[in-house]
Amino acid sequence: MYNWDEDPDLNITPLIDVMLVLMAIFMITIPVMQYQEQIELPEGSQSLKVSEQKVLTVEIDRELNIHYNSEVYTLDSFPDAFRLKTGEMDKSKAVYINADKEIAYENVIYLLKVVKQSGFSKASLLTL
Structure with a gap:
């Protein structure tokens, strides 16, 4: 019969020896x-492009008077007046x-x- 321990x-001594040799x-x-990686950076342009695109601001006060282009409108008269004033404008401007x-x-x-119904796609609400 075999005598199994x-x-x-x-x-684990041989394993530690091998790991120490690999670490060294x-x-x-x-x-x-x-x-080393060679990186080619793009060259910037020498001229600056100035954005001519202005934003439109519509304000409404406590008395529900709407201010647009230094003119005052009521809630009823504003939609038609706004469409008339902005009919020929670029609709990509921010409002x-x-x-x-x-x-x-x-x-x-x-x-x-x-x-939005006047055709402007960029409308934002301002917070104060």
Whole structure:
């Protein structure tokens, strides 16, 4: 019969020796290895392009008066007047809507709807 050892011990000394040798090799070779990549940066233009695109600002106050281009409109007269004033304008301009914080939310949404229906795709709400 074979006499098997019931409680075998692991001998990890050779494994530690191999790992120490590999670590020494890596510590010596890693600082010697260098990788260099050549990068070609794009050249910038010498002229600056100035944006001529201005923004439109529509303001509504506590009394629900709408101010646009230093003119005052009511909620009823604003949609038609805004469409007439902006009919020939570039519709890619940004439109900022500035509203008093005490007016009802539905009035701000009404202004936003009028601006969108007039063909402007960039409408933003200003906060103060």
